[in-house]
Amino acid sequence: MAKIGVYGGTFNPIHNTHIEIxxxxxxxxxxxxxxxxxxxxxxxxxxxxxxxxMSRLDMVRIAIEGDNNLDLxxxxxxxxxxxxxxxxxxxxxxxxxxDEIYFIMGSDSLINFKNWVxxxxxxxxxxxxxxxxxxxxxxxxxxxxxxxxxxxxxDFFLIDYKANExxxxxxxxxxxxxxxxxxxxxDSVAKYIINHNLYGITYDYSVITRLDEEMKKExxxxxxxxxxxxxNMAYSLAIRWGYxxxxxxxxxxLHDCAKCISDEKRINVCEKNHIHISDIEYKYPHLLHxxxxxxxxxDKYDIFDEQIAHxxxxxxxxxxxxxxxxxxxxxxxxxxxxxxKQPRLDVIRYTAFxxxxxxxxxxxxxxxxxxxxxxxxxxxxxxxxxxxxxxLMEER
Numbered sequence: 001m002a003k004i005g006v007y008g009g010t011f012n013p014i015h016n017t018h019i020e021i022x023x024x025x026x027x028x029x030x031x032x033x034x035x036x037x038x039x040x041x042x043x044x045x046x047x048x049x050x051x052x053x054m055s056r057l058d059m060v061r062i063a064i065e066g067d068n069n070l071d072l073x074x075x076x077x078x079x080x081x082x083x084x085x086x087x088x089x090x091x092x093x094x095x096x097x098x099d100e101i102y103f104i105m106g107s108d109s110l111i112n113f114k115n116w117v118x119x120x121x122x123x124x125x126x127x128x129x130x131x132x133x134x135x136x137x138x139x140x141x142x143x144x145x146x147x148x149x150x151x152x153x154x155d156f157f158l159i160d161y162k163a164n165e166x167x168x169x170x171x172x173x174x175x176x177x178x179x180x181x182x183x184x185x186x187d188s189v190a191k192y193i194i195n196h197n198l199y200g201i202t203y204d205y206s207v208i209t210r211l212d213e214e215m216k217k218e219x220x221x222x223x224x225x226x227x228x229x230x231x232n233m234a235y236s237l238a239i240r241w242g243y244x245x246x247x248x249x250x251x252x253x254l255h256d257c258a259k260c261i262s263d264e265k266r267i268n269v270c271e272k273n274h275i276h277i278s279d280i281e282y283k284y285p286h287l288l289h290x291x292x293x294x295x296x297x298x299d300k301y302d303i304f305d306e307q308i309a310h311x312x313x314x315x316x317x318x319x320x321x322x323x324x325x326x327x328x329x330x331x332x333x334x335x336x337x338x339x340x341k342q343p344r345l346d347v348i349r350y351t352a353f354x355x356x357x358x359x360x361x362x363x364x365x366x367x368x369x370x371x372x373x374x375x376x377x378x379x380x381x382x383x384x385x386x387x388x389x390x391x392l393m394e395e396r
Contacts, residue, residue: 004075004096005034005129007104008085010168011056014063015164015185015191019070021131024161025104026069029129034104035073036060051198053077055242062188086118093125103124107133107141110156113148123154130156134163137359172199195324196242201305203246210252214301219260227256229336230329237328240353251308252299253330255315258292266292280379289381290316317381318364320388327356334363342366361389 007022014036022034038057055079064070075091078085085103093099103126105113110130113119122128128148132141145156166184174181175193182190193199208231215227231252238248258266263285269292270277281287294313297303311329314322318330334342335349342348343366351359364386371378 001030002099003030003102004092004095004099005029005031005102005104006037006089006092006126007034008037008039008088009062010039011036012051012168013056013059013171013185013189013198013296014057015166015168015171015189017164017184019063019186020158021104021161022070024131024159025102025129028160029102029157031069031102033069033071035071036064037073037075037088038077040076052239052242052245053193055196055198058242059192062192063186065188076113076309084117084328086116086121088115089125101119102129103127103302104129104131104159106131107136109143110141110144110148113144114151120152123148123152123156125154127154128156129159131159131161132163134165136163137341172217175199197244197247197305197325200307201247202244203250203303203305205246207245208253211250215253215257218257220348223256226336226338227253229338230255230332233336234328237332237352237356238325241324241328241356243324243328247305247308248325248328248332249303250303251311251325252332254293254297254303254308255312255329255333256289256293257296257301257312258289261289261292270296278379287316290314314381318360318385319381320385321384322360324356328362331356331359331363357389357392361386361393364389 004023005025007018007025009018011018018036022036025031038053038060038133040053054077057072057074061072064072076088079087089101103122105128107130110128112127114386116122119281130141130145141158145158148156171181171184176199185193212228215224219227231249234248234252235245237243238245258269266285266288267277267282269275269287273295275291275295277288281291290313294309297309297312303309307323307325310323311325313334314326315329319326322330331352335345335352339345344362348359348362348366351362364382367382368386371382
């Protein structure tokens with residue numbers, strides 16, 4: 001007979017306290033394993049619309065990676081409709097009929113437990129373990145535990161854990177404002193949040209509508225059609241790779257916003273705003289459209305997200321160690337549906353949704369082969385980027 005803990009929550013994001021509570025329960029009650037049950041559509045709260053469910057799953061997965069006593073349960077993410085706990089624990093009861101199930105919850109959940117949907121079914125199948133929160137009135141918690149024991153069939157216990165003030169909402173609100181917040185979450189989760197641009201500036205579709213009107217005026221018809229293709233491809237790739245999809249679409253809409261201005265104007269914008277121009281860019285000023293586009297992103301189109309601006313700047317040349325949005329826009333520009341002249345496009349398009357780093361490498365390989373036949377047009381940044389991803393592929 002195994003003793004299985006189930007810790008439910010939105011985990012938006014998971015933080016150190018969640019993991020500490022799980023480990024405290026493991027030790028105190030002799031549990032064999034704790035499953036982190038990531039809520040899909042809980043009846044009592046809304047998950048942040050800007051954060052995909054798959055990103056919440058990914059953060060839990062990487063936070064507990066390597067710990068054999070902690071595991072991930074994805075069932076509620078894939079369940080249609082509201083995720084009611086009585087359904088989940090009926091499933092657990094049927095799946096593990098000979099095992100003991102322990103439901104780990106916060107003290108705020110315990111206070112409202114009697115008002116949940118079918119709490120009698122939940123308590124029939126599980127032992128409830130309650131984690132205290134900082135500032136709790138412990139007499140109130142003890143009273144609620146006593147009340148639940150009298151009302152329901154199952155048992156209720158308090159986890160011996162010293163509560164702290166960490167909360168997911170505080171992390172979401174202050175992640176980019178207070179470096180100390182990063183100490184409240186596993187390093188792997190902090191890196192994931194930064195790379196996937198979570199909890200930062202988010203845009204809605206009204207911005208896409210505005211930029212669409214702007215691009216109709218600024219771009220030649222064929223360039224406008226290409227831009228729509230890149231924006232939509234960026235949206236699809238962002239969903240696949242866990243990046244805020246509308247933000248990626250904004251970057252796609254603006255990636256060529258400086259493509260249809262004159263060479264003289266591109267040079268003038270760079271010189272006036274102290275934007276570095278390389279020798280090759282002076283010789284071929286059309287190569288500056290990424291840098292000028294990144295400047296226009298903020299100055300002309302009121303888009304102030306640094307990752308969006310950077311992805312526009314490097315969307316043609318790439319750069320070593322690109323972030324996730326850089327790679328999405330770099331790839332989307334190459335494989336959007338209107339492209340038909342590049343080599344092995346079918347392979348590259350497939351790889352874009354299977355292995356993004358490999359896809360970037362394949363594109364760079366073909367780009368360098370093309371540039372080798374036109375050596376006077378070679379931008380050193382492209383060569384450096386190619387060498388970086390070639391080395392990355394060799395290491396893998």
